[in-house]
Amino acid sequence: MNISIDREILLENLNTIARGLPVRSPMPILTGIKMYATDTDLYMTSSNSDISVEVVINDQSLVIQQPGQTVVPGKVFIDIIRKINSKKINLYLSDDKVLVIKADRGEYKLQIMDPVDYPKIDFVLHENPLVIDADVLKGVIRETVFATATSEKKPILTGVNLKNVGGKLIATATDSFRLSQKVVAIDPEYKDFNITVPNKSFDELLKAIDQYGERVTLYFGTNKLLVSFKNISFQTRLLDGNYPDTSRLIPAEFPIVLKFNKDELVEAVERVSLLSPRDKATDREITYSIIKLSIKKDRIIEISTTNAAVGDAKEELxxxxxxxxxxxxxxxxxxxxIEALRSFISTEVSLNLSGAIRPFIIRGDRDANLTQLILPVNME
Amino acid sequence: MNISIDREILLENLNTIARGLPVRSPMPILTGIKMYATDTDLYMTSSNSDISVEVVINDQSLVIQQPGQTVVPGKVFIDIIRKINSKKINLYLSDDKVLVIKADRGEYKLQIMDPVDYPKIDFVLHENPLVIDADVLKGVIRETVFATATSEKKPILTGVNLKNVGGKLIATATDSFRLSQKVVAIDPEYKDFNITVPNKSFDELLKAIDQYGERVTLYFGTNKLLVSFKNISFQTRLLDGNYPDTSRLIPAEFPIVLKFNKDELVEAVERVSLLSPRDKATDREITYSIIKLSIKKDRIIEISTTNAAVGDAKEELxxxxxxxxxxxxxxxxxxxxIEALRSFISTEVSLNLSGAIRPFIIRGDRDANLTQLILPVNME
Structure with a gap:
């Protein structure tokens, strides 16, 4: 293998590849990046227990003097390409089993691994993918993924559920104490799917898609989801098991509707929560940072908290x-x-309440089909 | 106590007070800020085992309705004032032993501590202080403090030594493997001093002085140094013991002098050091990230490293x-x-060598009276 390429192009692709690189792995070869140069293209692959990423580079700056393949130590290779500031980079395998990186007056020799040891990655390409806007997918992920469970007690809840209900993609995330749901229209003819994607995979996918705003293609496999865009194939494993039915969680009627300027509400809640009791040791995540919201006379809303150890706080809105x-x-x-409010782009949001111990939901006038639900705690 | 003040003024002073606030303390009252309002001024004090800070506020926005004193929980008080975005803040003690913070429609009640329990802090004011430019003092600290020891094995080396030698202030820091020395002119009549200031105190002093560019006043006590500027008194304890004589460490002759563009040298060294062997477990700090510098034919300088586990790197300069x-x-x-080079403002720096295992020094054409010395390791 002997290739040269613009540093900027190589680095941009390595930043994508980094999304699939494990910090450590029971299979040491997976800490490496597989590089495979054909006569015309350069393929790079990374893989960990959740995610596999492949990029195909055929940039016009790419010159392949000699095809070939290798596996290079991932982290140090990326670190070097990041630190180099030459325009061109030359990469070649030398006889003594090292990859030589040449850039201006610098020369780096990295010990490589045998590409035959790198596991074969199956990307689930098929003939009937779903095509949607990258911005729609990014929105769906951003507006739901934060509400997934962090604890592994119910593994299925650590993922975001994506379900096709008659041409509507319903994305749902819940950790049992809150729920996020976004609905977007898709091709009404598209086949049924019901999958749950690990939250970490969606976090990495967001970083990989980044500023890209065109269309992405989704391939639904039996236990994998492949997202394809630009020159990138991003594949994640899916979570096993049935996602719980959350449809009955959302109350039908809301006798109390309060509308707020979102930023004012966020700031007041953030200030009051400085004094809310912290109880990180507890098993129920929901007891973390509890505050109260009350409707007072004169249509004033009070946000407050009481902390026996430090003091009290209240804000009127x-x-x-x-x-x-x-x-x-x-x-x-x-x-x-606060996390729910931050998922809205709307300036004005509504809190829709149906009782002191019944779930309440948040909606935004400019966020169609986004529902954030929070389960209250009993203050008695 | 009942006062009101512009939030911005209070916050700016609290950010200074934060420099002397311990995260935790064997004396719980020291996690609080002492506030003392006279008829005209507001005093705030913080203190930990190394540093005591006092500010005196008589800003025109300050209105003292009722003098008094208290000790408020430091961290949460600062957090609240940071998060508030009203222009005015009102602080008063209420009957039930709480400090009430009022800002717009927010009200915070903090449990306070008894000011009689707060230790009396002696600030070492005397009639013969040394006055120097804040920028000179900041330079002296920045150019030396990074070279102090982090290990407590020889506690005196964790500080920066300041000595008056006939009208010259000599600042010296060394961890036994490198040495930084800066010399600045002071009042030639000023009395002798020879003190060693803890590195952490100087780090905090730099943050407290921040953008301030006028003059600062130094009071040398027997075991304390008081730095006075603006409305701030910043006092630190001094390290016990005699600072070692480092004057014989610096070679007198340098048969080899290499001059470099500083940024080019820093970048090349940073890249090569990506591959230099890490040995953090070792006792000798100097074995960390070892690289080689060689003079090659054609007057080319090679920076290189060899790492049995990962690979080799070299850069020509x-x-x-x-x-x-x-x-x-x-x-x-x-x-x-890299740390030594970063202390220079010069574009061009010189490496002055006197032998492969003799200390070498770095100087900069625009950094008068700054010497950085590094002890090489034996590469045989």
Missing amino acids: IPTSIDSANPITIGFSSRYL | IPTSIDSANPITIGFSSRYL
């Missing part, structure tokens, strides 16, 4: 609109509310 | 000038060289 039959006090995790 | 009798290869810590 004037909602932009209020539709309420009765006064109510509701307690919940401030972190859940 | 063309010095801006070279004055050398013989070829030489010298090995040293790349981290030490």
Whole structure:
């Protein structure tokens, strides 16, 4: 193998490849990047227990003097290409089993691994993929993935569920104490699917898609999802098991509707939560940073907390609109509310309540088909 | 106590007070900030085992309705003032032993501590202080403090030594493997001093002085140094013991002088050091990240490293000038060289060598009276 290429192109592709590179692995060869130069193209592959990534480079700066393949130590190779500031980079295998990196007056020799030891990665290409806008997919992920469970107690809840219901893609995430749901229209003829994607895979996919705004192609395999865009194939394993039915969690009626300027609400909640009791040792995540929201007289909303160890905090807010039959006090995790509010692009959001211990939901006037639900804690 | 003040003024002063606040303390009251409002001024004090800080505020926005004193929990108080975005803040003690913070529609009640339990801090004011430019003091600290020891094996080496030698302030830091020395002119009549300031105190002093560019006043006490500027008194304890005589460490003659563009040298060393062997477990800090520098034929300088586990790296550099009798290869810590080079503002720096296992020094054409010395390792 002997190739030369613009550093900028190589680095951009390596930053994508980094998404699939494990920090360590029971299979040491997976800490390497597989490089395979044909007569015309350069393939690079990385893989860990969740994700496999492949890029195909045929940039016009790429010159392949000699095809070939190798596996290079991933982290140090990427570090070197990042630090180099020459325009061109020359990579070749030398007799003594090293990859030589030449750039201006610098020369780096990396000990390589045998490409025959690199496992074969099957990418689940097939004839009937689903094509959607990259921005739609990015939105779906950003608006739901934060609500997945971090604990492995119910592994299925560490993923985002994607389901096709008659031409609507329903994305759902829940950790049992809150729920995020986004619905987007897709090709009404597309076949049924019901898959759950690990949250970490979606985090890495977001970084890989980055600024790209054109279309992406999704291939649904039996236990894999392949997302294809630009010159990139990004494949993730799926979580085993049936995703719980969450449709009955969302109340049908909301007698109390409060509308707020979103930024004002976020800032007030953030300040009050500085004093909310921290209880990280607890098993129930929801008891973390509990605050209270009350409807007071004169249509003022009070956000407050009491902390026996440090002190009390309260903020008064004037909602932009209020539709309420009765006064109510509701307690919940401030972190859940802040994370939910941050998922909206709307300037104005509504809190829709149906009772002090019934789930409440948040919607935004400019965020169609996005529902954030939070389960209150009993303040009695 | 009942005062009101512009949030911005209070926060700016709290950011200074934060420099002396311990994260935790065997004396819980020291995790608090002492506040003392006279008829006209607000004093705030923080103190930990190394540093005590006092600010006196008499800003025109300060209105003292009622003098008084208290000790407020430091971290949470600063966090709240940071998060508030109102212009004015009102602070008052209420009957039930809490400090009330009022800002717009927010109200925070913090449990306070008894100010009589707060230790009395003696600031070593006296009639004969030394006045110097803040920028000079900042330069002295920045150019030396990084070379202090991090290990507590020889505690005196964890500080920067400041000595008056006939109207010259000599600042010296060494961890036994490298040495930084800066000399600046002071009042030739000023009394002798020879003190060693803990590196952490100087780190915090740099943050406290920040952008301030006027004059600072130094008061030398027997075991304390007080630095006074703006409305701030910053006092640090001094390290016990005699600082070692380092004057004989610096060679008198340098038969080899290599001049480089500083940025080119830093970048080449950073790249090569990506492959230099890491040996963090070792006792001798200097074995960390060892690289070699060699004078090759055609006046080319080669920076290189060999790493049995990963591979080799080399970079060729063309010095801006070279004055050398013989070829030489010298090995040293790349981290030490990079940290030393970063202390210079000069575009061009000179490496002055006197032998493969003799200390070499670095100077910069625009950095008068700054000497960085590095002890090589034996590469045989």
